[in-house]
Amino acid sequence: MRRVQVAIVGAGPAGLLLAHLLRRAGVEAVVLEARSRAYLETSPHRIRAGVLEWGTKEIALRAGVGERMLQEGLEHRGVYLAFHGEALHLDFLALSGKTIWVYGQQYLVRDMIRHHLEAGGEILFEHEVVGLEGLEEAPVLLYRTPEGREGRLASEFVVGADGSHSLARQHLPGARVQQKTYPFAWLGILAETPPAAEELIYASHPRGFALFSMRSPTLSRNYLQVRPDEKLEAWPEERIWEELNWRLEGVAEVKPGPLLEKSLTPMRSLVVEPMQYGRFFLVGDAAHVVPPTGAKGMNLAFCDVAVLCRALLAYYQEGDSSLLNRYTQDALRHVWQAELFSYWMTTLLHTLEDPFEEALRQAKLRHLRESPHLQRFLAENYVGLYTSGRYADTLLHV
Numbered sequence: 001m002r003r004v005q006v007a008i009v010g011a012g013p014a015g016l017l018l019a020h021l022l023r024r025a026g027v028e029a030v031v032l033e034a035r036s037r038a039y040l041e042t043s044p045h046r047i048r049a050g051v052l053e054w055g056t057k058e059i060a061l062r063a064g065v066g067e068r069m070l071q072e073g074l075e076h077r078g079v080y081l082a083f084h085g086e087a088l089h090l091d092f093l094a095l096s097g098k099t100i101w102v103y104g105q106q107y108l109v110r111d112m113i114r115h116h117l118e119a120g121g122e123i124l125f126e127h128e129v130v131g132l133e134g135l136e137e138a139p140v141l142l143y144r145t146p147e148g149r150e151g152r153l154a155s156e157f158v159v160g161a162d163g164s165h166s167l168a169r170q171h172l173p174g175a176r177v178q179q180k181t182y183p184f185a186w187l188g189i190l191a192e193t194p195p196a197a198e199e200l201i202y203a204s205h206p207r208g209f210a211l212f213s214m215r216s217p218t219l220s221r222n223y224l225q226v227r228p229d230e231k232l233e234a235w236p237e238e239r240i241w242e243e244l245n246w247r248l249e250g251v252a253e254v255k256p257g258p259l260l261e262k263s264l265t266p267m268r269s270l271v272v273e274p275m276q277y278g279r280f281f282l283v284g285d286a287a288h289v290v291p292p293t294g295a296k297g298m299n300l301a302f303c304d305v306a307v308l309c310r311a312l313l314a315y316y317q318e319g320d321s322s323l324l325n326r327y328t329q330d331a332l333r334h335v336w337q338a339e340l341f342s343y344w345m346t347t348l349l350h351t352l353e354d355p356f357e358e359a360l361r362q363a364k365l366r367h368l369r370e371s372p373h374l375q376r377f378l379a380e381n382y383v384g385l386y387t388s389g390r391y392a393d394t395l396l397h398v
């Protein structure tokens with residue numbers, strides 16, 4: 001049976017970044033990914049969020065995978081919040097000293113695959129992991145090859161980076177899952193039309209929340225709050241554009257353009273504790289899920305990887321396991337901060353059914369317009385709280 005130092009399940013942002021950082025430091029990592037390379041790079045179903053925190057951009061650059069992001073991504077110095085018929089501009093640079101980058105997650109995945117393979121890294125596409133054994137002391141992954149054969153891979157460590165529907169997560173003995181579902185979903189579209197504004201607009205309207213984002217100056221990515229059991233068929237194109245413009249009333253206008261994609265995203269929050277067992281660790285969505293309102297998903301995955309990578313390198317380079325032992329403890333700080341912020345943004349911006357909750361929400365919105373402190377709270381969380389201050393060393397060592 002083949003044996004490697006680190007086996008990684010899943011070639012999403014978390015798995016790829018970890019593999020790349022480990023390889024650069026001379027640690028042998030193999031990534032097993034159930035889907036094909038073409039699917040990861042081009043399938044429309046994979047179009048995910050597109051906002052990179054200041055620190056995520058830094059990590060990508062330091063890892064050597066960010067040069068295309070610098071060329072093609074859009075640097076934004078803030079976002080708009082539209083409510084009560086007016087837009088409030090939050091200038092992140094003025095409020096927090098940092099900016100954000102708009103660049104699709106899928107594009108970064110494509111860039112990381114290319115860099116990793118060019119550097120001689122190994123990604124086994126279309127290799128589906130079907131079992132995880134010996135996680136306490138001597139891990140073995142069982143997988144199926146594209147030809148349908150079964151294989152086994154032994155490793156010193158296993159990292160589960162297989163996303164929100166993680167199989168790896170189910171193999172973590174003693175894991176507690178804390179979760180919350182929200183009584184709404186997002187209907188998302190990708191369309192060939194210029195974005196509603198030069199920066200993102202988060203719009204809270206009595207008809208529901210809407211988000212106006214983008215992938216480029218000619219490609220819009222927009223979302224509508226809909227009921228959780230909503231059917232896509234109920235939303236022909238004209239209805240989507242009409243509803244988007246309703247919710248943008250008095251602030252801006254979007255022009256209809258050809259739709260490239262249309263999808264529904266359920267909204268939930270989830271945290272798995274602990275994030276480790278023996279020689280097995282979870283990173284990214286496999287360990288936690290956030291609703292997309294705070295744009296935290298991929299950023300959080302990068303934070304986990306930075307913390308785990310440092311711990312693995314301390315083990316391999318100095319024989320020190322103490323950081324590995326406290327991985328969960330260290331990671332949960334940024335995880336719960338992002339959970340808090342995502343929950344806060346979600347409940348601030350979506351129309352709520354309960355009249356009392358809805359009245360509180362309106363009070364929160366008025367408070368936000370008046371309070372520089374609250375605006376700063378939003379800004380520092382949005383650009384990434386943990387890449388500033390005392391915690392930064394843990395993340396920006398890469």
Ligand code: PHB
Nearest residue numbers: 049050213292293294295
């Ligand atoms: C996106 O561009 O897809 C996007 C941006 C911000 C969010 C969520 C999604 O909060």
